[in-house]
Amino acid sequence: xxxxxxxxxxxxxxxxxxxxxxxxxxxxxxxxxxxxxxxxxxxxxxxxxxxxxxxxxxxxxxxxxxxxxxxxxxxxxxxxxxxxxxxxxxxxxxxxxxxxxxxxxxxxxxxxxxxxxxxxxxxxxxxxxxxxxxxxxxxxxxxxxxxxxxxxxxxxxxxxxxxxxxxxxxxxxxxxxxxxxxxxxxxxxxxxxxxxxxxxxxxxxxxxxxxxxxxxxxxxxxxxxxxxxxxxxxxxxxxxxxxxxxxxxxxxxxxxxxxxxxxxxxxxxxxxxxxxxxxxxxxxxxxxxxxxxxxxxxxxxxxxxxxxxxxxxxxxxxxxxxxxxxxxxxxxxxxxxxxxxxxxxxxxxxxxxxxxxxxxxxxxxxxxxxxxxxxxxxxxxxxxxxxxxxxxxxxxxxxxxxxxxxxxxxxxxxxxxxxxxxxxxxxxxxxxxxxxxxxxxxxxxxxxxxxxxxxxxxxxxxxxxxxxxxxxxxxxxxxxxxxxxxxxxxxxxxxxxxxxxxxxxxxxxxxxx
Ligand code: ATR
Numbered sequence: 396x397x398x399x400x401x402x403x404x405x406x407x408x409x410x411x412x413x414x415x416x417x418x419x420x421x422x423x424x425x426x427x428x429x430x431x432x433x434x435x436x437x438x439x440x441x442x443x444x445x446x447x448x449x450x451x452x453x454x455x456x457x458x459x460x461x462x463x464x465x466x467x468x469x470x471x472x473x474x475x476x477x478x479x480x481x482x483x484x485x486x487x488x489x490x491x492x493x494x495x496x497x498x499x500x501x502x503x504x505x506x507x508x509x510x511x512x513x514x515x516x517x518x519x520x521x522x523x524x525x526x527x528x529x530x531x532x533x534x535x536x537x538x539x540x541x542x543x544x545x546x547x548x549x550x551x552x553x554x555x556x557x558x559x560x561x562x563x564x565x566x567x568x569x570x571x572x573x574x575x576x577x578x579x580x581x582x583x584x585x586x587x588x589x590x591x592x593x594x595x596x597x598x599x600x601x602x603x604x605x606x607x608x609x610x611x612x613x614x615x616x617x618x619x620x621x622x623x624x625x626x627x628x629x630x631x632x633x634x635x636x637x638x639x640x641x642x643x644x645x646x647x648x649x650x651x652x653x654x655x656x657x658x659x660x661x662x663x664x665x666x667x668x669x670x671x672x673x674x675x676x677x678x679x680x681x682x683x684x685x686x687x688x689x690x691x692x693x694x695x696x697x698x699x700x701x702x703x704x705x706x707x708x709x710x711x712x713x714x715x716x717x718x719x720x721x722x723x724x725x726x727x728x729x730x731x732x733x734x735x736x737x738x739x740x741x742x743x744x745x746x747x748x749x750x751x752x753x754x755x756x757x758x759x760x761x762x763x764x765x766x767x768x769x770x771x772x773x774x775x776x777x778x779x780x781x782x783x784x785x786x787x788x789x790x791x792x793x794x795x796x797x798x799x800x801x802x803x804x805x806x807x808x809x810x811x812x813x814x815x816x817x818x819x820x821x822x823x824x825x826x827x828x829x830x831x832x833x834x835x836x837x838x839x840x841x842x843x844x845x846x847x848x849x850x851x852x853x854x855x856x857x858x859x860x861x862x863x864x865x866x867x868x869x870x871x872x873x874x875x876x877x878x879x880x881x882x883x884x885x886x887x888x889x890x891x892x893x894x895x896x897x898x899x900x901x902x903x904x905x906x907x908x
Pocket of ligand 1: 689753754755756757758759777778779782797815816817818824828
């Protein structure tokens, strides 16, 4: 099974040992990145395996391969030789692995490593892109004994990841490490076992140490969120696709449920550049269910064999799932939103309710359709007024801009306010889309954002005495409906209430750690 290798990039041996001790329970082995150590600390690397107490990879990564070592090959050879010298009869006191680049020529060092049971990881790094024929490269790099071949490439697209996946052919009986560096390869690190990779490299993002390589995942997140050690070749894969993939509660939601149910399933984020390539990957990885976010809700339609009535009528899917060889599509955005809103208002419909909808993007379009269906009357306000007009005119709603004129119109549409823009979302615009509007305290205010749990807009509404709701309840409902699609049954009520009681604050904590 793929191992979780904690990449240690501290400046001192003590710092690395301290970090390892803090995260020991997650790591199967560690990589000592000697190139990150201060130069006087490099004198003491020989003691590291004994201090570590887990199998350790000895690595002195050159700058040309993405590391920090710049002192030349002679000095590097000396460091590696020092690390492997005075081999102990008890192998726990020796480095378990040594990483040697394919162009590094030191037969006597390799001989010494082999003699004392240190396995050689023969590595090749492409920092600029992706090797053309990875399978051929693996074959050509193979030398004597039980070496592990490591190929680390820089992926810039789903197509690149697909190429790596195709090279992971499990029929080749060869221990190998395949690393897709960069944002678009993030899921290949979680799914290392599916990519037939001997290990995945992880790091400690909260420790303020030098990054090991682009896209390495946090060792704790890998274990606690994705349950990395439980992923086997048989584990069923689910996930969310999008680009850019906004921080999403769904990996936490699904993986927590899977854990509660002891289900052999994992849910991972798939930042996707091309839907066609992703569908090939989905086939290869035998992905069972997918949540779909911007910008693929419409472009995914041609790949879906059967759509639900709602997905058909809206012309967009946020969920697809496999039954046999067929893909089914549904849209749970709408039902998730409206059930959350009606539950918040303790109403069965929106009759006689006057509502302001802020924003006129994709989400607003869905919100307006549901408000109309539930017989509410609405005013749509948006920075770009013609977009508000385009949605509003469909339902005979009113429209305006996010300005004084628009705010004046709100006087007659202030029973309920629904905020649908990304303003206030963590990592986006931190402002308040309607900062000159003064709440009376009587409005019921829903902001669809859930990270942070309270946007400045929602905070202001609450301070004025309004009843408020963020988007957490809505996404949980949407995800629960997706779950029902994926598994053809409802989430057990006890599990759902556990998730809801954990609440958005847990998610906030996970997102900010
Ligand atoms: P989504 O699918 O999440 O609705 P979208 O379709 O890109 O995303 O829509 C984003 C919404 O947020 C739009 O209403 C956008 O206003 P514009 O139509 O004027 O672009 C709104 N929005 C984004 N940033 C904003 C900002 N800084 N101030 C006001 N509105 C903003």
